[in-house]
Amino acid sequence: MRTSAVLSLVGLATAAFASDVVDLTGTTFPDFAAQDLTLIEFFAPWCGHCKALAPHYEEAATILKKDKIPIAKVDCTVESDLCSSQGVNGYPTLKVFRKGVPAEYGGTRKTDGIVSYMKKQALPAVSDVTAENHDEFKTADKVVLVAYVDESDSKTQKTFRDFADQYRDDYLFGLSTDAAAIAAANVKPPAVVMYKTFDEGRNELEGKISSDSLLTFAKEHSVPLLDEISPDNFATYAEAGIPLAYIFVPANDPKREEIVKAIEPVAREHKGKINFVWIDSNKFADHAKSLNLQEPTWPAFAIQNIQAMTKFPLDQSKTVDFATVSSFVKDFANGKIQPSIKSQKTPAVQDEPVYVLVADEFEKVVAEDKDLLVEFYAPWCGHCKKLKPTWDTLGERYSNAKSKITVAKFDATENDIPSSAGFRVAGFPTIKFKAAGSSEWISYEGDRSLESFVEFLEANATNDINSPDDEEAELEGESEVKSGRHDEL
Structure with missing residues (x-):
């Protein structure tokens, strides 16, 4: 009786700690990585970032198990030779493997980001969309791009497929030549519709479709009008190629929503030319300093041109409200504001060895x-x-x-x-x-x-x-003497 009770408790404990993340060793790694698609984390138990990732990684593994996308991890403190052979030099390192061939993981380290990224990897660059799967497909991710094209329009189809091949890690792509699906989308082909889970929910690109127009369209509409920025989504904004405007405000400020809401019309006016975000000034005060804002005067506002490596902080004695920010952003857009350059004072005397x-x-x-x-x-x-x-x-x-x-x-x-x-x-x-x-x-x-x-x-x-220097001066002097040159007294 006692034995069976103990076994029962052991069984419950095992079930409670069961994991859908596979632990790999040097022996099991080759066969696991040789599958069609896998994600493998290389970690160290003492690593703080690995500990933060762990619950998200576990949740993602459980969700992706339904899609038959296996997830695993390798303890590099035990399998040091394996990790070295995979070029791991920091923790955690995540790699996507296709039939044994590795590629760097490019998603975020949160559950939904891991799931979204791996689902994209599992799909072809462009999925076929029909009337039957249209409603399901357009809500399959936060951002979905669907091209509606006549079956005979091979040129537009190729342009869209080539674009999808290049940006498959960033967006979910579908293509439809189904008349019923095109009718359901209420567009006239050729057209591309972006379906998204934020802001207006849908944007359309109609007329002649090129790789340039697709890129401009995707970058302009794939980020929320005014979202919170964090390490998880910073790369999206950094790679957008347009300036980034920050509202620095504590996340727990009771007026945060009111402050952010007041700036939304400014963000809408400059959409596609400047991205707007709010950022937790308590967590990221150092980033505020890097933009030449002085804590702890919040809220504060600044614009950063990441590509040009310039920064434009709003005078912190001014109020962060619609009127002030609107005027400041217009002056920035018209080139009327000079970038801020932080500098120490020039030393009065250079008395150091360097x-x-x-x-x-x-x-x-x-x-x-x-x-x-x-x-x-x-x-x-x-x-x-x-x-x-x-x-x-x-x-x-x-x-x-x-x-x-x-x-x-x-x-x-x-x-x-x-x-x-x-x-x-x-x-x-x-x-x-x-x-x-x-x-x-x-x-x-x-x-x-x-x-x-x-x-x-x-x-x-x-x-x-x-x-x-003195030797050169001496040589010049000798040359003048030999040539008979001299200064007038």
Whole structure:
């Protein structure tokens, strides 16, 4: 009796912790990955991001099981050789496998994002839509694009299929030549309809359909008019190719909905030209700082042009309301607002071994006819602290050739890199070189020893950086004496 009770409890516990996520080993991995379509997570038990993903991954596995899309995970602290062979260098890493061939997972790490992404992967790039499956298909995802085309219009069909092949990870695509389905959609072919679960629910593209018109149409209408932005959907906005306007407001602010609602007419007026979002200022205060907004004065407003690497914060002494934001956005759209550049004060005296470069004089220093080597650093960065003695020694080495070369450091947490530089810094330290007379920046990728830096400079510098300034002046003086030249007294 007692034995059976214990067995019963064990059975209940096993059922309670049953998982639809398959645990893989080096032995079971090859056969699992060889299936038609699978998703595999490479993780470490101690990883915080992996722990956050786990419940969403479990839920997605259960949902996708009905669609016969298996999901698995590999513990890289146990299967280190397997993870190394798959090129895993961070956790969690998710990969989609088709018959053993891996591809990077491009969806979000939330349940609905995983399910949506994998369902798209399971379908052909374009699904055939008929009157029978029309209603079901157009509600199969948050954003669905259906082309309604005459059966004889092969050119439009090819254009749409080619576009779908390119953007299959982003949208769900269907094509219909069924007269009954076209009638149900109430369109005149050729036409493309976007069905979506937000805003107006439907948008139409009619007339001549090209890859350019499809891309413009998709980007303009596939994001909500004014949605919350987070790490899960940031890439969608970043890749849209148009400026992004943020309303920074605490998620728990009782007036949040009222504030956001007041800006909706502005978002509607500029739809397709500027995307609008609201963002939790309590969670993402650091992002507000990166846009040159000073916490904790909320709500606040700013526009970011991600492609141009420029930012336009609204003066935080002003109220974030319809009138103020509307006027500010119009001025931005008309090019009347200059981008904000955060900069430390220019040092009154340059008494450090290396030149202290700040944003306000970045373009002036870049324009000088000197070879320029810059370390972009963060004061809190351990690698930067470790590099400092070597960097100082490098600066001292060329201290007698300051007319030919500048070895500098740039605090990228307190200064913005001007958009004219043409690059952004993603990690610290980042080291860039620009030869005298050139506009091209070269990334330094070597080791961080003094010898390697010197070797790199000697190989890439335009000027004779090993000839000291005073020696050159002395040689010029000797030349003048020999030629009989002299200054008038």
